[in-house]
Amino acid sequence: MRRALHTLLALAVLLIAAALGLVALNLRGEDPLPRTPTAFDPTPAQVERGRYLALAGNCAGCHTTRGGAPYAGGVGIETPFGTVFAGNLTPHAEAGIGRWSAAHFWRALHNGRSMDGRLLYPAFPYPSFTHVTREDSDAIYAYLRTVAPAPTPNLPHKLRFPYGTQPALAVWRALFFTPGGFVADPARPAEWNRGAYLVEGLGHCIACHGTRNVLGATEEKLGLSGGLIPVENWYAPSLNAKREAGVADWDTQHVVALLKNGTSPRGSVMGPMADVVYRSTQHLSEADLNAMAVFLKQLPEAGPADKAPPASPVRRDAGVMARGAKIYDQQCAYCHGDAGQGAEGAYPALAGNRAVNMGSTVNLVQVLRHGGFLPATAGNPRPYGMPPFGHVLDDDGIADVLSYIRGSWGNDAPPVTRGQIMRP
Missing domain, CATH: 1.10.760 (Cytochrome Bc1 Complex; Chain D, domain 2)
Known part of the structure; x- marks a missing residue:
């Protein structure tokens, strides 16, 4: 009986030690928050710099829904473990970060911790943002305080057990995250x-x-x-x-x-x-x-x-190449040319195209099935796009035409199999 009690006591001590170790690992590199709030009075130049830095970090990409209020959150970020919803970054006192201080915001970027101390999920890329300087963090915070407050409530994450728990996140951080900072290389310009x-x-x-x-x-x-x-x-x-x-x-x-x-x-x-x-x-x-x-x-x-290029030419199935050639002639040649030469300034050449010859065929399948479009920018305001063909070609057709393209006009990439493009 005494031996059993000693064993249980030892296990309890080990569990407590492990818990304390996790806490210590998750607090490493974290400065304590100021005991009393400090004044934050940004200049117009600091706000403008924050606006620019928010663009550089593509903050709106996750924190603004299509047609929604800027930075009001709500975008669902799909992960293999479930969905994480981006938070409201507007200065709304209840729904957003209106009660956050500049120190709270810095802690979120640098340590991945919310105002109330909760650990944040790395769908918010704090493993990269930990390298952002305090000066830039304060500038982004200053800018976000100027956007229109939005009462959009934060949505609860939908993560499978145990991934949605704080202990599981603490273990993940202990294994894979260490707060850091950008250190310039003195040997580089x-x-x-x-x-x-x-x-x-x-x-x-x-x-x-x-x-x-x-x-x-x-x-x-x-x-x-x-x-x-x-x-x-x-x-x-x-x-x-x-x-x-x-x-x-x-x-x-x-x-x-x-x-x-x-x-x-x-x-x-x-x-x-x-x-x-x-x-x-x-x-x-x-x-x-x-x-x-x-x-x-x-x-x-x-x-x-x-x-290294392939040691020898890839073997081709004559039937696949013939079927692929027919599909290409009917669906693709008008834009990309009979010899895959494309049209300068409009349609990319497929001959010698490294996106065509790349080992992974995932993007080719996505573009052929769902279409692909360049962004509209000041330098290219009306870009040409690739229409979707998923409603025209079945999996076999997609495999055949991609295999033909990857094996023609000097391209010598492996053919695409039906198994590589099975619809989810």
């Missing part, structure tokens, strides 16, 4: 460091272009190596692989054009990236766009295995 700050911090590019583990955490060591965007089924290509979306060999002006206009002589954007350009990067200054381009161009390239 100021422009490169500014680009790194925007890409790794406010821009939170790794949220899409990073690889995630089974618990949804980004693999920081892999950097911007590409990854499937959960639930949305779009693949955000690697930004450091020439065969995907690396820009090391691009002219800086072409990278800037892509971020500002959504299109450039070297490529164009569709899917979730089109929304990023529309809501965020088209509004950035030339200096910041140049800085981002400089940083992206100097990303370490992927390993040789990622860049």
Whole structure:
């Protein structure tokens, strides 16, 4: 009996120690809030800077519903664990952040913790925002205090058990999150460091272009190596692989054009990236766009295995190629040309197109099935778009025509199988 009591006591001590350890890990790097509220009297310049920084962080992308009040929240962010709803960031005292101080807002960005101390879900990308400076955090807060208060209540998250619990979130944070801050590289020029700050911090590019583990955490060591965007089924290509979306060999002006206009002589954007350009990067200054381009161009390239061409030509099924050729002639050639040459300034060439030849076929299937459209920007106000063909082609037809495109006009990518494009 005494031995059993000792065992239970030891287990209780271990559980208490583990709980205290979790608390300590979730408080690391967190400055205590001021005991008394401090005055916050922003200048017009600070408010304007905050407006600009909110655009750089694409805050409205998650915190503004289509047709809804600006920054009133309500957007459902689908994850493999359920739906997280973005909160109301307007200065409404009850529904929004009207009672938050600048210190509360900074703690949310830097530590992922709400005003009342609750741990926030990383669908709010605080693992990236932790690199945002206090000065920029205060500027964004100053701007948000000027938007119209909206009484839109925050919606409860819909997460499967145990993912919707604070203890589970505390364990996740202990495993995968450490508060940080941006540290400039003294060996790099100021422009490169500014680009790194925007890409790794406010821009939170790794949220899409990073690889995630089974618990949804980004693999920081892999950097911007590409990854499937959960639930949305779009693949955000690697930004450091020439065969995907690396820009090391691009002219800086072409990278800037892509971020500002959504299109450039070297490529164009569709899917979730089109929304990023529309809501965020088209509004950035030339200096910041140049800085981002400089940083992206100097990303370490992927390993040789990622860049190596196939050892021998891919074997093709004659029947698949014939069926694909017929579909292409009927549905695609009018815009993309008989030889996949496209039309400059309107329809992209498919011959030699790295989006066509990329290992992942996810985006090709999405564009063919649902259509794809460039963002309307000042530099490209009336972009051409790709109509959807999901109502015309079944899964076999999509597989056939994509296999034909990936094996014609010098393209030599593997064919697309029906299993790769099964409808959800």
